[in-house]
Amino acid sequence: MANYVAFDAQRAIEYVNSLIDSKQCDFFIAGQNLSAYEFGDGNLNLVFRVSDEQNNSIILKQALPYARCVGESWSLTLDRARIEAQVLLNHGAICTEYTAKVLHYNHDYALTILEDLGSLQILRAAQNNAQQFPKLAEHVASYLSHTGFYNSDFYLAAQHKKALVKQFTNPELCQITEDLFFSDPYTEHERNNFPVQLAPQVKALRDNTVLKLEIAKLKANFLSNPQTLLHGDMHSGSIFVDTNTTKMIDPEFGFFGPVGFDIGSFIGNLLLNYCAQAGHIEEFVTRRNYQTHLLSCIVETYTLFEQHWLNFIDTKTVDASLSSKAYAQYFMKNVLQDAIGYCGAELIRRTIGLAHVVDIDSIADEATRLSVQKQILALGEQLILNAHTCETKDAFFSLLISQLN
Amino acid sequence: MANYVAFDAQRAIEYVNSLIDSKQCDFFIAGQNLSAYEFGDGNLNLVFRVSDEQNNSIILKQALPYARCVGESWSLTLDRARIEAQVLLNHGAICTEYTAKVLHYNHDYALTILEDLGSLQILRAAQNNAQQFPKLAEHVASYLSHTGFYNSDFYLAAQHKKALVKQFTNPELCQITEDLFFSDPYTEHERNNFPVQLAPQVKALRDNTVLKLEIAKLKANFLSNPQTLLHGDMHSGSIFVDTNTTKMIDPEFGFFGPVGFDIGSFIGNLLLNYCAQAGHIEEFVTRRNYQTHLLSCIVETYTLFEQHWLNFIDTKTVDASLSSKAYAQYFMKNVLQDAIGYCGAELIRRTIGLAHVVDIDSIADEATRLSVQKQILALGEQLILNAHTCETKDAFFSLLISQLN
Numbered sequence: 074m075a076n077y078v079a080f081d082a083q084r085a086i087e088y089v090n091s092l093i094d095s096k097q098c099d100f101f102i103a104g105q106n107l108s109a110y111e112f113g114d115g116n117l118n119l120v121f122r123v124s125d126e127q128n129n130s131i132i133l134k135q136a137l138p139y140a141r142c143v144g145e146s147w148s149l150t151l152d153r154a155r156i157e158a159q160v161l162l163n164h165g166a167i168c169t170e171y172t173a174k175v176l177h178y179n180h181d182y183a184l185t186i187l188e189d190l191g192s193l194q195i196l197r198a199a200q201n202n203a204q205q206f207p208k209l210a211e212h213v214a215s216y217l218s219h220t221g222f223y224n225s226d227f228y229l230a231a232q233h234k235k236a237l238v239k240q241f242t243n244p245e246l247c248q249i250t251e252d253l254f255f256s257d258p259y260t261e262h263e264r265n266n267f268p269v270q271l272a273p274q275v276k277a278l279r280d281n282t283v284l285k286l287e288i289a290k291l292k293a294n295f296l297s298n299p300q301t302l303l304h305g306d307m308h309s310g311s312i313f314v315d316t317n318t319t320k321m322i323d324p325e326f327g328f329f330g331p332v333g334f335d336i337g338s339f340i341g342n343l344l345l346n347y348c349a350q351a352g353h354i355e356e357f358v359t360r361r362n363y364q365t366h367l368l369s370c371i372v373e374t375y376t377l378f379e380q381h382w383l384n385f386i387d388t389k390t391v392d393a394s395l396s397s398k399a400y401a402q403y404f405m406k407n408v409l410q411d412a413i414g415y416c417g418a419e420l421i422r423r424t425i426g427l428a429h430v431v432d433i434d435s436i437a438d439e440a441t442r443l444s445v446q447k448q449i450l451a452l453g454e455q456l457i458l459n460a461h462t463c464e465t466k467d468a469f470f471s472l473l474i475s476q477l478n
Numbered sequence: 479m480a481n482y483v484a485f486d487a488q489r490a491i492e493y494v495n496s497l498i499d500s501k502q503c504d505f506f507i508a509g510q511n512l513s514a515y516e517f518g519d520g521n522l523n524l525v526f527r528v529s530d531e532q533n534n535s536i537i538l539k540q541a542l543p544y545a546r547c548v549g550e551s552w553s554l555t556l557d558r559a560r561i562e563a564q565v566l567l568n569h570g571a572i573c574t575e576y577t578a579k580v581l582h583y584n585h586d587y588a589l590t591i592l593e594d595l596g597s598l599q600i601l602r603a604a605q606n607n608a609q610q611f612p613k614l615a616e617h618v619a620s621y622l623s624h625t626g627f628y629n630s631d632f633y634l635a636a637q638h639k640k641a642l643v644k645q646f647t648n649p650e651l652c653q654i655t656e657d658l659f660f661s662d663p664y665t666e667h668e669r670n671n672f673p674v675q676l677a678p679q680v681k682a683l684r685d686n687t688v689l690k691l692e693i694a695k696l697k698a699n700f701l702s703n704p705q706t707l708l709h710g711d712m713h714s715g716s717i718f719v720d721t722n723t724t725k726m727i728d729p730e731f732g733f734f735g736p737v738g739f740d741i742g743s744f745i746g747n748l749l750l751n752y753c754a755q756a757g758h759i760e761e762f763v764t765r766r767n768y769q770t771h772l773l774s775c776i777v778e779t780y781t782l783f784e785q786h787w788l789n790f791i792d793t794k795t796v797d798a799s800l801s802s803k804a805y806a807q808y809f810m811k812n813v814l815q816d817a818i819g820y821c822g823a824e825l826i827r828r829t830i831g832l833a834h835v836v837d838i839d840s841i842a843d844e845a846t847r848l849s850v851q852k853q854i855l856a857l858g859e860q861l862i863l864n865a866h867t868c869e870t871k872d873a874f875f876s877l878l879i880s881q882l883n
Contacts, residue, residue: 242641242644282804285804293631296631297631298703329702394690
């Protein structure tokens with residue numbers, strides 16, 4: 074990446090023009106005046122929208138060599154641009170409908186050109202606005218189960234899978250998750266971020282040796298269980314939605330890890346929003362209805378996710394040793410328990426770790442916000458502690474309902 | 479490896495002379511007449527002993543691009559020579575005393591020069607001769623626990639470990655294990671090799687859905703659980719011994735896999751010899767004494783292996799999340815159960831799969847041989863089926879004793 078230079082809007086236009094002129098891409102007709110602006114609000118990247126005179130547009134996303142949110146002192150590999158583009162290409166080949174489309178990738182500039190999904194909304198923002206997306210559960214379940222199964226030992230020849238595991242080895246970004254998800258919240262660390270009023274709850278978490286044992290298991294599983302090519306960052310900010318459409322973006326944390334991680338993260342983000350609504354929707358019945366919608370979305374997502382997986386194992390498994398119904402049940406029980414654990418860990422780390430969610434932080438009333446944060450910590454803890462008791466998805470749903478009432 | 483050519487004795491001498499003349503190695507004084515002969519009895523490699531006029535000697539081992547035992551039709555990556563040399567270097571740096579020493583490695587020729595351990599015996603041959611090695615258990619336990627721990631998530635920084643996992647990705651040789659260990663014995667396959675008299679036992683294994691579920695778990699765990707850098711082929715033919723010395727050789731199947739695999743394979747080979755003695759040592763008390771020695775060796779090896787591991791986790795763990803006693807207990811319980819399962823799988827595949835052991839095949843009396851084979855199949859089955867019931871090593875030892883009496 075010797076030629077790397079961080080782009081500005083003008084450079085973005087020049088770069089796109091050079092692609093068009095050399096006929097490497099055809100997303101714009103040659104010879105037009107292009108316009109561009111940067112609008113990235115993420116932590117790690119520059120994001121430009123480049124438009125032609127007819128207002129056709131594409132997204133040019135460029136990795137920065139440091140974490141934008143922390144400053145240039147936290148350097149970060151540009152290889153994550155390759156990972157992101159290659160995960161999108163892998164997942165897009167399996168599940169075109171729900172994966173953002175890559176139009177071009179340049180290794181030297183750590184730069185990807187993507188279809189412009191600006192007509193859609195980011196799920197997190199929409200949910201903070203109490204919007205409902207009737208197809209979200211079906212689409213997410215389909216995306217996670219398809220990309221999960223077709224990158225797993227059930228389907229891939231072992232030698233091919235090992236090559237993919239190497240290709241998607243993502244040490245620096247995995248390290249971020251390893252630290253922020255599994256380590257920081259359970260120790261004193263300057264990256265943690267929580268109000269002093271939560272100190273008793275935080276101390277109780279850190280003193281809970283049974284909880285920390287479960288966190289150790291979840292971390293070890295995250296470190297060394299390359300079951301499938303994960304998205305790696307399946308929170309509500311990585312999903313574009315409208316009534317009929319769902320598109321996953323930003324898989325720069327992608328790597329081969331445990332199947333339960335992505336679905337657990339997704340459900341965790343729905344639960345964060347569920348709890349946060351106490352600070353957003355004042356009217357009780359309206360709030361209750363929206364929370365019920367979120368809970369239905371969780372139940373529907375997990376139910377379809379599991380149905381798809383069981384169906385795939387039954388009908389598409391290539392490795393005959395792994396094709397029995399008994400093994401499928403065993404495998405999916407472990408996926409469920411992993412998912413519940415990772416879901417709980419997501420709730421805790423988003424509340425007391427470095428990276429918060431706007432769902433919670435935007436609650437204006439401090440007392441309400443603290444109450445919501447306490448509820449989330451307690452829920453996260455109970456999910457982690459009770460994950461191994463959930464033999465079936467229904468037991469998980471019952472656990473959720475008992476904790477949320 | 480464009481320059482690759484399979485060596486004969488003359489080429490081996492010329493190659494060693496070229497190293498000496500160019501001062502790349504100093505194992506012989508320059509200007510002597512060297513002699514060499516090939517004596518490899520393995521399946522996959524050429525092995526030369528090269529000696530000088532004072533009878534100092536080294537071993538030159540060269541990988542062949544096919545499996546020697548099957549013929550040139552079964553091609554096999556030369557990259558295994560790199561894996562073998564690099565595993566020996568990795569393990570030798572951690573555990574010099576029990577790892578064969580690499581003197582030189584040449585990538586183009588897929589060739590490694592090793593210290594000559596010809597003054598020692600191969601463990602399998604020695605055990606078939608009813609010899610005892612009082613330090614074997616201590617040495618093997620030390621080798622497996624040291625190399626296991628220092629290549630694990632407990633000790634290595636996550637980014638370093640991921641780089642090692644890539645370095646030691648070994649798809650072709652893992653495929654051999656995946657097929658021969660976990661698939662072939664449980665299906666009809668032309669590679670299988672067992673007398674027709676065992677057909678009822680083999681059919682019973684294949685019809686046992688509970689057994690096949692456990693085999694599926696063991697295979698999936700072998701495919702996707704990169705806990706540490708394994709030797710990968712810890713049978714009694716990979717160990718040189720004498721009264722005071724133990725040296726591991728031939729880790730060309732090395733890769734990052736489950737900790738329980740190597741120790742399970744090792745114990746499996748001791749059990750194969752245990753059962754085989756019914757066909758070798760006629761006198762009951764003598765036989766019983768030797769078998770008791772083998773059983774003591776198993777108990778001592780596993781006990782020390784677990785002690786070392788628990789001590790290392792307690793005192794040397796770098797990842798604070800994984801350092802609790804509770805997690806150590808959980809981890810070691812899983813290692814134990816994995817080891818028991820892999821041990822059982824080794825017993826079965828050595829009896830009805832492609833690669834047999836001379837311990838059994840050399841039993842002259844057919845009826846005795848068949849009886850031993852049936853005992854081994856039954857023992858393997860019981861170990862696999864009951865592995866998950868063994869919460870402690872003592873439960874494992876009790877299980878073993880109950881099956882062997």
